[in-house]
Amino acid sequence: MATLGKAFEGKFHDEPAVWLQWGQFEAAVLPGVGANLIAFRDHDRHLTILREPAAADMDGFRANPGIHGIPVLFPPNRYEDGKFTFNGVNYQFPVNEEKTGNHLHGFFHTARWNVDEINVTASESYASLSITIDKDHEIHQYLPHEFTIKLRYSLSELGLAQQVTVHNHGESMMPCMIAFHTAINAPFAEGSSSDDYSYTLTIKDRWELNERMLPTGNYQPLTEEEAKMSTTGLNPFWESMDNHYTSSTKNGRNMMELTDHRLGLKLIYDVGTAYKQWMIWNNGAAGGQFFCPEPQLNLVNAPNSKLPAEEIGLVSLEPGQIWEETSRLYVVKA
Numbered sequence: 001m002a003t004l005g006k007a008f009e010g011k012f013h014d015e016p017a018v019w020l021q022w023g024q025f026e027a028a029v030l031p032g033v034g035a036n037l038i039a040f041r042d043h044d045r046h047l048t049i050l051r052e053p054a055a056a057d058m059d060g061f062r063a064n065p066g067i068h069g070i071p072v073l074f075p076p077n078r079y080e081d082g083k084f085t086f087n088g089v090n091y092q093f094p095v096n097e098e099k100t101g102n103h104l105h106g107f108f109h110t111a112r113w114n115v116d117e118i119n120v121t122a123s124e125s126y127a128s129l130s131i132t133i134d135k136d137h138e139i140h141q142y143l144p145h146e147f148t149i150k151l152r153y154s155l156s157e158l159g160l161a162q163q164v165t166v167h168n169h170g171e172s173m174m175p176c177m178i179a180f181h182t183a184i185n186a187p188f189a190e191g192s193s194s195d196d197y198s199y200t201l202t203i204k205d206r207w208e209l210n211e212r213m214l215p216t217g218n219y220q221p222l223t224e225e226e227a228k229m230s231t232t233g234l235n236p237f238w239e240s241m242d243n244h245y246t247s248s249t250k251n252g253r254n255m256m257e258l259t260d261h262r263l264g265l266k267l268i269y270d271v272g273t274a275y276k277q278w279m280i281w282n283n284g285a286a287g288g289q290f291f292c293p294e295p296q297l298n299l300v301n302a303p304n305s306k307l308p309a310e311e312i313g314l315v316s317l318e319p320g321q322i323w324e325e326t327s328r329l330y331v332v333k334a
Contacts, residue, residue, distance in 0.1 A: 005125035005155065007118040012038055013055040015062070018118055020125045022155035030069075033062055034109035035129040035151050038069035040160050040329060046190035049160075049267060049329060051183035051290040066181050067283070067292065070162070071109035074149065076179030077244075077279060077300040078102040080214055084303035086175045087316070091303075093142050100212040102301075107139045108149065109181070116150075124161075126154035146170030147317075149178075159330030166324075168317040175303060176315040176323045179279070179296035180271075186236045186291055188267060189260050194288035196262040198233040201293055202254050203245035203278055207300075214301045215244060233259065237285040244300055245278045256293040259334045266334040271295035272325040276313035295327065 005022040012019075012028045017038070020027045024044035030036045040049040051068050053061035061068055082093035082103035093103035108131060117128040130150040133139050147170060152163040166176050186197045205219040206226070228234040230248065236258070247254050255270040275295035282291035299305060299312035309316070315323055 004157075005120045007120050007125040007127060009115070009118070013053075013058050015058060018115060018127045018129075020118075020127060020153065020155045022125050023157060025155045025159065027153060027155055027160055029127055029129065029151075029153055031113045031115050031129055033065050034071055034111055035113040035131070036065055036069040036071050036109065037153055037160075037162070042331060045263075045265070045331070047188050047265075047331065048185055048190075049188050049331075051185050065109055066105055067183050067290075069183060071105075071181045072149070072151070072164075073179040073181055073294075073296075074106045074108045074166075075175070075177035076105065076181075076294075076296050076298070078104055078213055079301055080212065080304050084301070086303045087173045089144070089172075091142065100214075102212060102214070105181070107142065111139065113151075124154045124156040126152060128152045143174070145172060145174040147174060159328060162327045162329075164325055164327075165322055166317065167322045168319055171319050173319070174317050176317045177298045177302060179275075179277075179294050179298075180327075181292055181294050182269065183290050183292050184256075184258060184267070184269070185289065186258060187260065188258070189263050189265065192260050192262050194235070194237055196260055197236060197258060198261065199229070199236050199256060199258040199291075199293075200231070200233045200250075201229045201245075201256045201278060201280065202248045202250045203230050204248040205246045207244040207246070209244060209300075213242070215299055215305065217305060217307055233257075236291040237282055237288045240284045241280050241282045241291075243280050245280070247273075247276055247278050247295075249273060254295070261334070264334045265331055267329065267331050269293060269295075269327070269329050271327045274323075274325040297325075 028039040097104040132148040207215045208218045258267040277296040279294040302314040
């Protein structure tokens with residue numbers, strides 16, 4: 001029986017990549033740049049789902065890989081003065097966002113990951129990647145724990161699936177704080193424009209952010225337009241967005257749906273209900289080309305919040321424990 005898929009090592013422009021193919025679908029992962037899932041394409045329908053860097057932009061992408069593909073953020077978003085305390089341990093990260101005086105986005109989206117396995121079965125092609133932090137790893141000075149993050153990406157007739165696990169194999173409790181800065185093309189279809197698009201997102205409340213883009217612990221009322229995100233939908237570039245929301249569910253699922261009204265196609269980004277928060281960023285609505293619906297486990301600056309851990313998604317991993325979640329990207333008829 002002929003297989004529908006392939007999994008192999010090659011190049012994405014000039015960067016080593018793992019390529020997955022299954023039927024009409026194709027995807028690429030970059031082990032040397034944060035295990036970034038840099039491409040997800042549907043060749044039959046001429047769809048380019050994720051924002052990809054051009055060949056001439058690869059040096060800039062490697063220097064700042066946060067706004068292409070699906071970067072892994074651990075810990076995600078901003079931390080006041082780069083400091084927080086968790087379980088009696090003081091953490092100090094470099095302040096890398098000068099305008100706010102915060103630490104931004106962690107260390108894993110720029111780190112080199114290991115390729116553990118690439119393979120093809122009767123139902124999918126897949127790649128498994130991991131990064132292990134021990135006392136000899138440079139990240140250990142900021143996150144003094146022994147742990148492994150694993151990513152498994154697979155292609156099948158159902159589209160692209162992601163599985164992420166965080167395993168604490170050290171001797172102390174650690175904070176599990178993770179998100180994905182997923183950059184979605186809008187338009188994702190050849191021949192469409194951003195004006196052809198609207199999206200919905202399973203949000204509930206908007207967090208109030210201070211002048212340093214940190215949550216105050218209070219909510220802001222949704223504007224009339226903003227409320228359409230969870231009902232009838234609105235254009236991804238309706239205004240400049242760098243907003244933080246609590247997640248909700250729709251029919252039991254936590255997801256973003258992006259519709260191309262010209263073609264009658266809907267992209268579904270189903271991220272799993274463990275992600276209690278969403279960030280949404282559209283690059284100042286500039287140019288109307290891509291936006292980032294970012295599933296986030298924890299509130300921005302969570303360890304510095306006085307709110308209950310369960311409410312803000314601040315997950316503690318005891319020694320030996322594993323946190324795990326799955327997500328999926330796929331296209332259906334609208």
